[in-house]
Amino acid sequence: MNIAVRKPLLGSALSGFLGQNRKILIDGKWVQAQNGQTFEVEDPATQEIIAHVPLGDKADIDLAVAAARRAFDSGPWSRMSPGERSRIVWKLGDLLEKYADEFAELEALDNGKPVTNARKGDVQGSIEMFRYMAGWATRLNGETIQVSSPGNWHAYTLREPVGVVGQIIPWNFPLMMAAWKLAPALASGCTIVLKPAEQTPLSALRFGELIQEAGIPDGVVNIVTGFGETAGAALAAHPDVDKVAFTGSTEVGKIIVRAAAGNLKRVSLELGGKSPAIVFPDADLDLAIAGTADAIFYNQGQCCTAGSRLFAHKSVYDKVVAGVAAAAGKLKIGHGLDPTVNLGPLVSKEQHDRVKGFLDSGRKEGAEVVTGGKIAGNQGYFVEPTVLAKTNRDMRVVREEIFGPVVCVQSFDDDSLEAVAKFANDTEYGLQASVWTRNLKTAHMMARKIKAGTICINTHNYGDPAWPFGGYKQSGWGREMGKEVMEHYTETKSVAARL
Ligand SMILES: NC(=O)c1ccc[n+]([C@@H]2O[C@H](COP(=O)([O-])OP(=O)(O)OC[C@H]3O[C@@H](n4cnc5c(N)ncnc54)[C@H](O)[C@@H]3O)[C@@H](O)[C@H]2O)c1
């Protein structure tokens, strides 16, 4: 598939941002890395170098953690009135809304995603996240406890910020993952060291300017760009970090757990997935075909919740496969800054090579390529949206997270929900599943039978700041969003007073 990659003109605000030498934010100051080194940031659609950012490592993480510790212990944020903290967190949402188009362009340029998705999904989702979490700043209450101990007691609990938090985020939703991490941590009064992914550091650095514009005190939020094995590893292992929050691969999640064990810092993980989408015979097929296609092609398939295993009942299998393949054929592939584009490039050469490797292994293992199956174009990291049929559980493409626009389709004929749930649960992951049916009993019985942290019914890739999000099995520990995420950023202290 040949594609013409035409890089649209950048907005003036974005041109201005990219024209400056990027620095990292430590203790309220924009500084170079201690080693004076930088690394290149690439436009994945054209392979052009668009920026150089500081190559932060342990020395910079040490300075950032020390700044966060001073800010936490001296209290300008952790001891600020909840109402004032709430107002400032809400203001971050307002500032994101003010600069929404610039952030959408920045994400499209840095990550490759279509700018329309970036604006409606990533940026809008981030705005809503700060506004929702602002509310929790004034809701972190303890409770009085009726104890049964002999004598007279006054017993109660307090909810206190956990302290200095290390936050390590991936490249698939750079701004939104930063918002998922920063918003609850700020609302709870924690101080933060954020390590963006080296593939997509730009929106986090630009957001650091909003942090200052919103009036958040120096040292409360520190942003250090750098590679995972150096800056990320130093943050996860740091003895003066009280908690680490990570989103990324399950493989790295396990490394983080081992690194965090040094001081038994709290750990929350949002990891990989291999989410099933299950189409029952009674489904609204137009809805199911469009929805299961979007479940895998949205964000170029680089979603932790991507619907990468599609199970269609034998009676509708042919129609579903043909429909998803037709939807793939209608996608316009090109530069994310082109507002008419629906599918951008993958984020990096490494990811491009990884997905190509899966396409090759799928063919070798006997999968039938219904559509796509090849890299696209001769510039940038594009992959054709791909539907693989005749797949089975023994294939790598069915077992492993591909993180690209590649869906493996399988049919099922046993009408028992137990049997279908067994297919869905046949994975080491458990992040999301979607069930497509008009039957309420089928929908909600499947929701109970599937071992995953999030279940979507007649939709996929659903998200909302109030809706707890996280994984069963090797898809993670803990929950982002909802009231549940506040458990990760607070400690509950019990107090008992003898009267
Ligand atoms: N579940 C998700 O949301 C998600 C996100 C990104 C990648 N992935 C999966 O991971 C695969 C590889 O992608 P990736 O390599 O960019 O993800 P990754 O997990 O390696 O990187 C995610 C973040 O972790 C950091 N990191 C890497 N190694 C680290 C270490 N040893 N200690 C501390 N931090 C470290 C990275 O710098 C980045 O900020 C993808 O193909 C995909 O399958 C999943």
Ligand SMILES: O=CC(=O)C[C@H](O)[C@H](O)CO
């Ligand atoms: O890494 C996390 C994700 O990919 C989040 C979900 O996939 C996203 O919410 C989909 O809309």
